[in-house]
Amino acid sequence: MDGILPLWKPKGFTSHDCVSKARGMLKTKKVGHTGTLDPEVEGVLPLCVGKATKIVPFLTDTDKVYETVVTLGYSTTTEDATGDKMDVKKVKPLSISEVMEALASFQGEITQIPPMYSAVKVDGKKLYEYAREGKEVERPARQVMVKEIELIDQDITFSEQTASFSIRVVCSKGTYIRTLCVDIGKYLGYPAHMSFLVRTKTGDISREDCYTFDEIQENVDKDKRNSLLLSLSRGLNHLSSWEVEQEMIPKIQHGQVFESPEGISEPLFVVKCAGEVLAIYQQHPSKPGYIK
Structure with missing residues (x-):
């Protein structure tokens, strides 16, 4: 298989x-x-x-696509609904335009600090292992890309203390949606957490x-x-492809170096024959004009 x-x-x-x-x-x-x-x-x-x-x-x-619910009014230890409640602040009336402005500020390349309850390693140990020991360590900031971020519907759900709204996010690998929800809350002036998440596309x-x-x-x-x-x-549709003839197959299977094909400038691309994937090639690191 x-x-x-x-x-x-x-x-x-x-x-x-x-x-x-x-x-x-x-x-x-x-x-x-x-x-x-x-x-x-x-x-x-x-x-x-x-x-x-x-x-x-x-x-x-x-890229990944997520649908998530941002809940303003309190934060949690894990940044999602499974954690213990921490900071609490009653949410005042909030408009759709304020939420839209907040979301717009997070589109593009942003900096995130991974949550303590995550598998990111610091000094060879996963952050959630430190968290379970009650320790908080300095976490390295990372750059991620939010390509799209939008309200799923033009609606904010208010309760006595909280406010929630649903968003759709298209983002790069390594983006923590929990942290994004928390940071959106900070922009709006409230502690927040992610109360729901589903991944709809990879x-x-x-x-x-x-x-x-x-x-x-x-x-x-x-x-x-x-x-x-x-x-x-x-699984490779996001990469460019180079279609070759049948007689090229043995050469590719033996990893032969070739001159760069016309129209291919990307660092990585897929080599196919009759639509079947044969290999992934890259621009040669030491021989300009060649691929390996």
């Missing part, structure tokens, strides 16, 4: 849990995920199977492409497991 299994990750599973379950269902060890989702978050989690595990880094590096793979574990099991029982898999090219 070689291809991409477009899984709709259920709540209550870690990304590693999903890999383990898929290995058992598909009866294969070569399965890898393409970007972690927190246990309480559901959404698109493509799993690479067989030879497709080789493209994990490239599919992981794609690269070119969307919600409509995905299967639940029950649907996967149903196909496995009918001996239709291969029908579940997307081609390798679906």
